[in-house]
Amino acid sequence: MIDMKAARGALIEESRELLDAMDAALLELEQGGRSSEHINAVFRAAHTIKGSAGLFGLDLIVGFTHVMESLLVRVRNGEIPLDPDLLSLLFDCGAYIRSLIDSLADNDDPTDPDPVQRAGLLAGLHACLGDAPALADKSGDAEAVTGGVNRWRVHLDFYADALRDGMDPLSFIQYLGRLGEILSVRTDSSQLPALADLDPERSYLRFEVELESAASRDEIAATFEFVMDGSDIRIEQLPAQTEIPLPVAGEVHLADIDRAPVVERRLGGRQTLVKVEARKLDELIDTVGELVIAAASGRMFVSKKQFDSVHEVMSEIEKLVEQIRNKSLNLRMTPIGDVFQRFPRIVRDVAKDLGKKIDLQISGADAELDKAMIEKLADPLLHIVRNAIDHGIEPVDQRLAVGKAAEGKLRLHAYQDSGNIVIEVSDDGRGLNQTRIRAKAVEQGLIAPDAVLDDQAVFALIFHPGFSTAEKVSDLSGRGVGMDVVRRNIEQLRGEIEIESDPGQGSIFRIRLPLTLAIIDCFQVAVGSANFAIPLELVVECIDLEDELDDYSIVNLRGEPLPYITLSEIFGIAPLPSATRCMVVVQSGRRRAGILVDRLVGELQAVIKPLGYLLQGVRGLGGATILGDGKVALILDVPALLDLTSQQEAGKVRQAERGGENVSISIQ
Template sequence: MDEITGVFIQESREQLAEMEAGLLRLEQNPDDQDNINAIFRAAHTIKGGSGVIECHFIEAFTHLVENLLDSLRNGDIAATPLLATLLLECCDQMSSLIDVLAAGTPAPDAGLLARGDALTERLKQFIAAQTKQPEASSAALTVHDSSVEASGGGVVITDSWHISVRFGRNVLRGGMDPLSFIRYLASLGEILGIETVTDAMPAAAEMDPESCYMGFEIRLQTRSSKADIERVFNFVRDECDLRILPPHSNLADYIKHIQELPEDTMRLGEILVRCGALTQAEIDDGLHLQKDLTPEAGLEGEGTDQTPPTPPPPQLGEILVEHKVVHKEIIDAAIVKQAQVSDNKSKEARLVRVQADKLDQLIDLVGELVIAGASANLLAQKSRNGDLVEATSVLSRLVEDIRDSALQLRMVQIGDTFTRFNRLVRDVSKELGKDIELSISGAETELDKTVVEKIGDPLMHLVRNSLDHGIEPAALRLQRGKPATGHVSLNAFHDSGSIVIQISDDGGGLNKDKIHAKAVERGLIQPTQTLTDAEIANLIFEPGFSTVDQVSNLSGRGVGMDVVRRNIQALRGAVDVDSVEGEGATFTIRLPLTLAIIDGFLVGVDKASYVIPLDTVVECIELKNLPTDRNFLNLRGEALPFVRLRELFEVEGEPPPRENIVVVQFAGKRAGIVVDQLMGEFQTVIKPLGAMFRHLRGIGGSTILGSGEVALILDVAALVHAVSQGEEHRLLAPPARHKLSAVQNVRQ
């Protein structure tokens, strides 16, 4: 039962996410019936699952939500923003109830119950208001079909049911009067036309007065269902040939019902019966006829030269259409539904749900396998045994493939994280009184599941910042010549082995003069200090920094942006902001694709080894004849700032006569890292640093080499930023500070 409950909780949260996304779309397109049906199915699935696990507090509340959605689906109530708001609040309540179930609590607490009672009352008021509406009279029939014509002061409906009945010879002997069935049929509606068919009547000399030779072709206008019409002929069902074709205006309804059927494995006949297009008796007759028309198999000599192979049996749908029991369009829709259900079931069969902790354990074991493989490869090279070296080489390649496959298991699309912000933008824009739309691109971009889980809060802060500070009020936007509706966009894409997430808005942008003044007031910078535009903009990430004059419920306390940068840096990422005053701002987050295992480039300084993430390495060049007091070089006409690891980590001793520069790139900026020796590519298992090294800049982690030694992993993002910034300061600083400006900046 615990396993079933766990599956229910996981699937219900997925259904809730789909339901919430559907409700947000409903406000934009209230007439999208497919969307309304999807919302209803999500609520119905949650209610049905809660009944299976006997969680009555979820079942009771969701039942009321389902009733309201059913009225919406049937067109009894209109899709309004007020209704969407109520249903979104119900989604929040259902999510809280699912959290109660997940926590193992037997019942919700008093606060949650009170909120549920209030929502229940509002749901009942919506439903009660609908039931008080006067029901449409029988004369007010739908007139949307082209077959409906206005005549005089009333409405004449020409589209009707077509009933073809041929009574059997023994009907009169059984005491049945065919005309009594016609009169009873008239009680269901209005007979628009009737034609007596006498093609079975023999010559007068051969006629039996106790036999019935008559049939009727009838056009009936009624609101009754096909099953109701068939029940009129129940007493003579075995003594007559009955065919009932619905009006053409009903075809769309039947096809719609077929599309709305649950995703259950059903045969063609079951689909046609459940949608109301056929009755069970008609299906049974069709199956008997199919059986009669199917050639017998297993005859001696079948398939030989003397006997031709048995032809395939006729399809049930073809038989039903041929005998004019159902329209071909309905059969086609049922076949499409059957194929769709089969495809969905086959896709589900290929999916396996795995607990996250088991997946993490697999990644850890693969990491240890990588380290063990590197150790075996090192020992093989030292032994100089050719066969052993070749075997370990094959082993290394297989380990690399296993590593890539295992990491791919943890890769998920960022679209689910982005979709959550639709609700945030809707609620916050209403709270602020602004009209804001959100656009999402790159939702299919994949990255490590651990990164996705930890990036949600920083993204939340940045989106809120754009909504509150970035987008101006509508009046101000119109005054500035902008559309009244503000625009916020989320975009994700891959770049140089990293994932880039951008949050952009077309608001007022950053006021750099105000930021500079606030920074001087708080003592973050000196009044005479010269900063670039990028440095001024990035001051907003300083702790406690805020330029807002009035604190709101959303922001203004100076808490959030520094947390954003700290959380992103904890993921070995970086965040920058680019803004044009009056036009908007763009926050750019760069993150590694994975936090577990990466391809690295191993370098050495004296006896120590360091790892540079391989996806950041551009090229390696030899450093020669360069003055020691310079921190940049001319690389094919481009100034390349660099940092010496020997100086950065205060390694004693003289550098070798031949040094090398590893050119790295991050966020479009290049820098050089001067090392003693280049040691080649290396599969790197990232090990986190201890708490005492938490604030050490320039180091992103550690790894274990095949020899068992520990190597530090360089934080290329921090090094590139610090070296580039240090070179800018060197050009602006007095000459005495030129020599160690970059190194000191990194150490800070």
């Protein structure tokens, strides 16, 4: 039987992609004028969503998209002009359909998220069509009212390559059921070849469907628009008194047909579908085949007691396992453009609401990131982009007054850097006002009036909950919420965020994230009896220390001051009674520090596991992994530890300045 939950998951995923494509096409129409290609793209998106929703009886979606589709047909035929008002209406219709899809994702039985908005949009659509609203929305009834119920016979002979092109005849027949009542479906298998000559990807069956519906001939024909070319499709109206034949051999009942289950995966308790390139799967399968061969060789050498050869085979197996690991992780990777493509529409709407002109530039959209991270990255980016438009980029008159172009520049840029992916959101606006930020922080008691802070420390104040320098509270910002959520979400992804800003020139918000949350290369260290793992891409070097360290947590590393922290002190672990200690120098972004440990162990591949309830929220820990001997190693959250070194460095340097003491030892 059909796995309805998995099938609905596929519908939701596909519909969101179609809505993104619709937004992109509408933006092109708004910026470049009328284009048959882009009008067809909008129509195809609406038509496909309607057809897919019809298969599940989602009348709220079907009823609305049917009216929208009717309007788009007339726009495509040149009967209705595509003016700015109609484009705005279509943008709003797309947003409403998206809210219906979101409601479907949250509930088994979707509810109307905004009946008032629905009524207003339908009224606007019918005003463009010149229809009476009473004939419009039949959200509880999928039939199109045309003045009476008729009986139809639909002859379907799909073109030979329909299956190969992804056109499932059953889906088209099922959609006819949304236009009325299917009385019977009969199949003609006379074209079937002998079994030895049968091509499973070729369409051989012909169908004859008896339908009772109030839809017109054109509305029935529109169901098969995507397969018209090359197919023989005939629609015949039957006399009102025609008797419906009894089922005969070869007749098919739709309820009896099972569909292949859709493979699903769950992320965070929510069903998510991941698209994978066939090439990646082929490469993974080939490597697994090599692993099977290597394992068979190993068993043969063991049975013959040729243990020298076993060592060689084990080395080959380890190499293949690493390749499988990398290729398996690559299956989860998806272009960050999947997130970026949402922002042209968002920027357009926000800029229009604020009366600003914004030129959005996107680059690096082909950089890949873990699918799970892509999903959690959308909200932080949305907050940053909206703040850049609202707070950062000035209104047109202010920009002209200071000699800037009327159109503000907003850029989304992604690139890889040292095993991480970096996402930059930059604008050419007014920049962050450090004076106002400091004043607000003092007012809220976050810092002392005489506190000495560098630029990064001042900018970091905006991430405190409830912090806002906005003079007015708007629908977009000013309530002191959002930026604290941004930092919290980024930290949950084991990332960090930093800010650059020049007064009057603009700001850059730079997000640095690991490529994946699943498996990472680490460097293992030990403190007392505890094991820790440090992400390998953050490790700069390791140093053996023989001298005693002072109390100021700063060393001189080849002429440069280096703050450090002692893990045994941070986590309350008794260190080993040894004169020799080790320091791991780490760097995240522009910040560098040392981590003092008892012993260096070596590299390992860490399968990241979530922390247990007792350790959740402990600053400095980002996860755990299981070692080869079954013990647990805690994975260090290096950005959080670097925050601690910044605090220690500031406090102890001030103490040393007051006492005039030498605060560092020298490491060559």
